[in-house]
Amino acid sequence: MARSPGRYTEQDVEHYDRPRRRTRPRTKERPSYDDAVDGVVVTVDRGRFTVIVEAREIWAVKARPLGRKGVVVGDRVRVVGDVSGVDGALARIVEVRPRTTVLRRTADDDDPVERVIVANADQMVVVTALADPEPRPRLIDRALVAAYDAGMAPLLCLTKADLADPETLLVTYRSLGVPWVVTRKGGDLAELRERLQGRTSVLLGHSGVGKSTLVNALVPDADREVGHVNAVTGRGRHTSTSAYLLALPGSDDGWIVDTPGIRSFGLAHVEPEHLIEAFPDLDEMTEDCPRGCTHGDDEPECGLDVAVAAGEADPERVASFRRLLAARSEPAY
Structure with missing residues (x-):
């Protein structure tokens, strides 16, 4: 059988190959970003990052060369572009410095996806109420495991000591050598402040334990929303919706990271x-x-x-x- 003629003849322009995309050879040279400045990420909001650069907050986005590399609260980064901090200014994060610590969690123990909560923190403050709501030792244990795995020093912060005796809970953790501080409503926070000085501390706890109240007392300008405990379920509602890095007043290098209230803490990544x-x-x-x-x-x-x-x-x-x-x-x- 004779072969049928093609759609186009040699005289038709469509016969020839169309130019391919990216015909220009890609260069291996990358920008040096010699003009980049150092900063630290204080919060993340839908792909935009608030970064402290030279004592002022600026908005930034992640530069394309970083690809899928995640940028999280606490990351030390280098940024280029408009770092003036004026309304409408936008800079680009071009490099993420190596992390000293990484606090991870999985949503559930059978969830293979690890979620990085914060980077470069050296202390985890596990905040738990002694009553209203009742302590949840299993969640405390899991938070401690995550802290040890991340190489972070743990600290128990027991709130609402005016409602219950802290010794009932402390007897469980004393043999582990976990340090603790006890606070009460309207009480002095001097001991807690002392343990936070010179460190970057992550405050972690389930909803309703008084974490946001502590943050507002430690950093009066933080204005973190305070929640209440449901009288029927005994659980609090989530008030902090994203992690936020805050500088401690009166401390040259003291920082705290307020995190959203947690209800689970998967540990599939811990060996x-x-x-x-x-x-x-x-x-x-x-x-x-x-x-x-x-x-x-x-x-x-x-x-x-x-x-x-x-x-x-x-x-x-x-x-x-x-x-x-x-x-x-x-x-x-």
């Missing part, structure tokens, strides 16, 4: 061997553990059990560590 590294005395006792030992209650020949039996380890401290370890596999809520 047992990483967690025990936060407890050097216990970690040393596991050197002879069988390969693959998770150091949990049901592990045969675990070095922690051997140390307890020999009187070389505090049974309460081992039990508290294993409670944190178990928190990884319990429901996130």
Whole structure:
């Protein structure tokens, strides 16, 4: 069978290839951004970033060369463009400095996607009310696990001490060596301020525990919305809707990060061997553990059990560590 003629003949212009896109060769040279200035991200809002540059807040967007690289609160960045801070000015973030710490969470333990909450913080302040609403030790445990995994120092901040005795909760965490401060309505915050000086601290807690009240007392200009606890459910409503980095008045290098109230804290990203590294005395006792030992209650020949039996380890401290370890596999809520 004779081959049918094509649609176009050699005389038709459509016969020839159309010019392809991006025919110009791409250069490997990239801008040096020698004129970029340093800044720190204080909040993120729908793809726009508020950045402090030379003691003033500016608006910025992420430059295209950064691609899918995330920029989060606490990131130290370099920016170019209009950094005057005047209305309508917009700069570009062109570089994210290496992070010293990264606080992560997953929505649930079976969620493979890690969400970075904040970067470059060195202390986690776990805020929990002693009553109204009742403490949630499982959520506290999970927050502590995330802090240890991120290499951050933990601090318990127990609010509403005028409503309940703090010792009831403290007895659970004393053996872990977790420091704490106790506050009450209208009380003095001098001890808390002292522990925040010179550090970048993330305030974390579920809704209704008084976190926003603390932030407003520590940073009077913060104007964070204060919520109330539902009398029926015993739960608070979310008042902070996004993380916000705030400078502490009277401190040259003290910062706090107010975060939205949490109801779950997934720990799918935390490995047992990483967690025990936060407890050097216990970690040393596991050197002879069988390969693959998770150091949990049901592990045969675990070095922690051997140390307890020999009187070389505090049974309460081992039990508290294993409670944190178990928190990884319990429901996130």
